[in-house]
Structures are given as C-alpha cells and as structure tokens.
Amino acid sequence: xxxxxxxxxxxLQLTKNSGGCGECQASCQSACxxxxxxxxxxxxxxx
Amino acid sequence: xxxxxxxxxxxxxxxxxYILLDINxxxxxxxxxxxxDIMDYFDGKNDAEVTVLLAGKYPEAELQEALSELHALMExxxxxxxxxxxxxxxxQQGLVKSLCLMIAQDCNLRCRYxxxxxxxYGQARAVMSPETGCKAVDFLIEASGxxxxxxxxxxGGEPLMNMQTVxxxxxxxxxREKETGKEFxxxxxxxxxxxxxxxxxxxxxxxxxxVLSLDGRREIHDAMRPDVGGRGSYDRAVKNFxxxxxxxxxxxxxxxxxxxxxxxxxxxxxxDFTKDVxxxxxxxxxxxxxxxxxxxxxxxxxxxxxxxxISAEYDRLTEAYLKRHREGRGxxxxxxxxxxxxxxxxxxxxxxxxxxxxxFAVAENGDLYxxxxxxxxxxxxxxxxxxxxxxxxxxxxxxESHVLNKGKCxxxxxxxxxxxGCHANADLFxxxxxxxxxxxxxxxxxxxxxxxxVQAVLKLEK
Numbered sequence: 001x002x003x004x005x006x007x008x009x010x011x012l013q014l015t016k017n018s019g020g021c022g023e024c025q026a027s028c029q030s031a032c033x034x035x036x037x038x039x040x041x042x043x044x045x046x047x
Numbered sequence: 048x049x050x051x052x053x054x055x056x057x058x059x060x061x062x063x064x065y066i067l068l069d070i071n072x073x074x075x076x077x078x079x080x081x082x083x084d085i086m087d088y089f090d091g092k093n094d095a096e097v098t099v100l101l102a103g104k105y106p107e108a109e110l111q112e113a114l115s116e117l118h119a120l121m122e123x124x125x126x127x128x129x130x131x132x133x134x135x136x137x138x139q140q141g142l143v144k145s146l147c148l149m150i151a152q153d154c155n156l157r158c159r160y161x162x163x164x165x166x167x168y169g170q171a172r173a174v175m176s177p178e179t180g181c182k183a184v185d186f187l188i189e190a191s192g193x194x195x196x197x198x199x200x201x202x203g204g205e206p207l208m209n210m211q212t213v214x215x216x217x218x219x220x221x222x223r224e225k226e227t228g229k230e231f232x233x234x235x236x237x238x239x240x241x242x243x244x245x246x247x248x249x250x251x252x253x254x255x256x257x258v259l260s261l262d263g264r265r266e267i268h269d270a271m272r273p274d275v276g277g278r279g280s281y282d283r284a285v286k287n288f289x290x291x292x293x294x295x296x297x298x299x300x301x302x303x304x305x306x307x308x309x310x311x312x313x314x315x316x317x318x319d320f321t322k323d324v325x326x327x328x329x330x331x332x333x334x335x336x337x338x339x340x341x342x343x344x345x346x347x348x349x350x351x352x353x354x355x356x357i358s359a360e361y362d363r364l365t366e367a368y369l370k371r372h373r374e375g376r377g378x379x380x381x382x383x384x385x386x387x388x389x390x391x392x393x394x395x396x397x398x399x400x401x402x403x404x405x406x407f408a409v410a411e412n413g414d415l416y417x418x419x420x421x422x423x424x425x426x427x428x429x430x431x432x433x434x435x436x437x438x439x440x441x442x443x444x445x446x447e448s449h450v451l452n453k454g455k456c457x458x459x460x461x462x463x464x465x466x467x468g469c470h471a472n473a474d475l476f477x478x479x480x481x482x483x484x485x486x487x488x489x490x491x492x493x494x495x496x497x498x499x500x501v502q503a504v505l506k507l508e509k
Binding site for chain 1: 067072116117136198388405418498
C-alpha cells in the first residue's frame with residue numbers, strides 16, 4: 001500500500017471467543033509494581 | 048457520516064508519525080497525512096462524501112487511491128473491526144493465581160510519597176511469621192485449582208527486614224512445587240539497603256525476580272527516599288544494585304522468566320524525569336521503569352494542570368529512548384515494551400490486574416485484601432488465611448469491574464491496553480473502583496501512544 005503501512009498482525013478478534021486459560025502473569029497496574037498492564041504483556045501460550 | 052464508526056478507531060500524531068489504531072482488532076497502521084484527514088470523516092460507506100469534503104486539499108485520484116486502501120483494511124478486519132463483548136471463556140469466577148505477601152509491614156526508609164505509611168499501612172509495625180507465610184502457600188495451591196503457574200510477590204515495607212520468613216516460605220514453596228506439580232514464580236521488591244553478598248547469592252540461587260527501587264538522579268532520589276535517620280539512600284542503593292546486577296550477568300539467571308529491573312517514581316519535583324531515566328541508564332542499569340506518583344491532596348502529586356508538561360516529557364523520553372537505540376546503546380523501558388502481534392487474549396484484557404479475584408494480598412497477620420494497596424482499608428478485608436474468603440461480594444464485584452462494565456472505560460480507545468486502570472487508585476480518588484482516576488488515565492494514554500509509536504518505529508526501521 002502507498003498510504004498505509006500496517007505494523008502488526010493483530011489477534012484481538014481471534015480471541016474474542018477463546019483464550020482465558022489464565023496461565024499468564026498477573027498484571028498489577030500499581031506503580032510500585034511497575035504498572036505491568038495487559039498492553040505490556042505477551043500471551044503465555046505464544047511464548 | 049456515521050459518528051459511531053469514529054468510536055472504533057483512535058488516531059494520533061507521535062514523534063512526527065501519523066498513527067491509526069483500530070481498537071477492536073488491535074491493528075496499528077502508520078498512515079500519511081491524507082489518510083489522517085480522511086479518518087475525520089470516513090465511516091466505511093461514504094466515499095463520495097469524503098471526496099467532496101477533502102477535494103480542496105487533495106487531488107481526487109489520490110483520494111480514491113487512499114479510500115481503496117482503507118476498504119482493503121476493512122476486508123481484512125483491520126479497520127472498523129466488530130465490537131468485542133465478554134468472551135464465553137471469561138469465567139464467572141476467577142481462580143486466585145497470585146499472592147502478594149506483606150513480609151514486613153515495616154521499612155528502613157521513609158520515602159516521602161509512600162502510600163503504605165512508611166511500610167506500616169496505617170497499622171502497628173510488624174513482620175509476617177514463617178507460619179503465616181507457609182499457610183499462604185497452601186492457600187494459593189488450593190485456590191489456584193488446575194492452574195499450573197502461581198506467583199508470589201514478597202513485598203512490604205521492606206521484605207529483606209524479615210529474611211527468616213522469606214527463606215522459610217521459599218523452601219516451603221519449592222517442596223510443595225514437587226508435591227503438586229505447580230510452578231511458582233517468585234518476585235521480591237526491595238529498596239536495596241539490606242542487599243549484601245550473601246542474600247544476593249541466595250536470591251539468585253532461588254530464582255527470584257527482583258524489583259529494585261531507584262528514583263534516578265542522586266539529588267532526586269535522596270530528597271524522596273531518606274532513611275529513618277533522614278539520610279539519603281542513593282549511594283547505598285546504587286552500590287548494592289550494581290553488585291546484584293553484576294552477579295546476575297551472563298544469562299545464567301535468565302530462565303524461568305527471572306527478571307531484574309530498576310523502577311523509579313517521579314513526582315511534581317521532577318517533571319523532567321527523562322533525565323532520571325537516562326541517569327539510571329548512565330549508572331549502568333538497562334532494564335528500567337519510571338512511574339508517576341499517585342497521591343491525593345499532596346504537593347508531590349499531580350493534577351490535570353500538570354498533564355501538558357507530563358505529556359511533553361514523554362515525548363522527550365520517547366526521543367531519547369529511540370536515539371540511544373539507534374546509537375546501539377538502547378535500554379529496555381518497561382512501558383514502551385509491547386508486543387502488538389502476540390498480546391494477551393480478550394479474557395485477559397478484561398480480567399486485568401486480577402485484584403480481588405485472581406490476585407490477593409496477605410497482610411502480615413494473615414488477613415486477605417484485594418491487593419497490597421488495599422491493605423489497611425478495612426472495608427475491603429476479604430477474610431483471612433484461617434477463615435478463607437468470607438466476603439463473597441467483593442471478589443465478584445472486582446471480577447465484574449472490567450472495562451466493558453465501567454462507563455468511562457467502555458468507549459475509551461485504550462480499554463484493551465490498560466484494562467481499566469488501578470482499582471486502588473480509583474478507590475483512593477473516588478471511593479469507587481468503577482470510577483477511574485482520571486489523571487492516571489491521561490498519563491496512561493499518553494504512555495501508550497508513545498509505546499505504540501516506539502514499536503512502529505522499531506518495526507519500520509528493522
């Protein structure tokens with residue numbers, strides 16, 4: 001494409017009916033634990 | 048045009064780049080200025096209207112070409128992707144998989160911004176007994192049911208003030224792992240004052256991830272983090288952190304997800320916090336985090352009036368981060384770390400931090416709270432290790448307090464990245480975990496824009 005460069009292979013729609021195994025790391029947002037929010041995480045099953 | 052479609056995208060300019068995020072797919076597109084302008088009006092079906100509206104600025108042929116590219120993205124479900132509802136795999140009740148142990152509700156520092164009242168959390172200074180700590184291990188093994196991975200964070204106050212319990216609990220964890228097949232990840236957060244050769248070796252041998260607190264420049268750190276006697280703690284902290292990091296170099300400890308990073312806090316005193324991040328890097332540390340303080344009615348805390356300066360500072364930090372990366376001396380900055388293609392599933396993005404339903408804190412006396420920040424906020428006491436969870440309403444309420452159930456989050460573009468913010472902060476400012484702390488939200492959104500831009504740059508420059 002000339003006007004658009006897509007930088008990722010998004011997966012959100014692929015997991016709207018799946019996932020939820022819960023094996024991933026807790027993601028405390030409190031500053032004292034570095035606000036590890038979900039946006040900073042990787043799916044445990046894809047590591 | 049259909050204004051509803053605007054709620055499905057977020058567009059922004061960061062570090063000179065035009066970026067379009069498709070909220071419900073997570074697709075990130077670097078776009079040109081024409082597409083940026085088109086997205087003020089485009090709703091997927093109104094090409095003719097858009098062409099008329101922008102005819103004075105762009106040639107029609109160019110507009111047609113750009114619109115056809117946007118339709119191609121729609122075909123791929125990377126633009127205006129359908130709204131996301133609660134997935135069927137998001138279970139009604141959470142399984143507790145993570146505990147924060149208040150190993151010592153006491154501290155050897157008196158940080159001026161401490162949310163835990165100098166470690167005591169508004170209660171008498173006390174330390175957790177080995178028996179209570181081991182009971183917490185059993186509680187977690189049972190509460191986590193079929194889940195293999197469990198997490199335990201040794202926290203305080205300053206947990207190294209109670210090494211006896213840290214050691215006893217760790218030995219018990221390793222024994223119970225063998226008996227149950229569970230896999231525990233252990234983390235310890237420390238101010239570094241009591242780190243020495245012996246306990247560093249012990250923490251390494253026992254595969255602890257470490258969170259080390261340093262606020263950047265010496266003068267900033269010393270002003271904010273004095274010891275009980277009022278002396279600055281920078282020199283002692285840096286010396287001990289260097290010894291610790293040095294002992295971990297070489298990848299030997301880089302297994303089972305063991306990590307070591309430095310985290311700092313910025314306040315109204317250092318709104319030029321890029322200098323603090325770079326100072327930490329210059330001091331020899333390269334896995335870093337820098338956090339905004341969260342304080343209500345304090346001269347160190349932030350208000351909406353501070354947001355423009357904070358936002359501009361994140362722009363500076365982004366530039367500095369990319370500059371060092373391009374010079375081959377890049378560092379890891381926690382909040383710019385983002386895997387846009389392999390992020391968590393929707394269920395995880397809803398469960399968020401898990402406080403109160405997947406994650407509890409255990410006070411030194413064995414009382415259970417939704418997380419470490421709620422310790423001492425008595426209306427949130429959930430039960431105890433001896434009684435179990437006696438308050439059933441809070442875990443359910445926390446479970447259901449996800450972004451699709453919170454008015455201010457439901458339409459926010461950042462909802463699937465931040466998962467609704469910190470409940471403890473919401474409670475602090477509004478007395479209601481479903482009313483997010485607005486200043487924190489604005490900082491989070493700015494930080495996310497920077498992170499997305501950083502990831503885009505790294506991808507495109509690869």
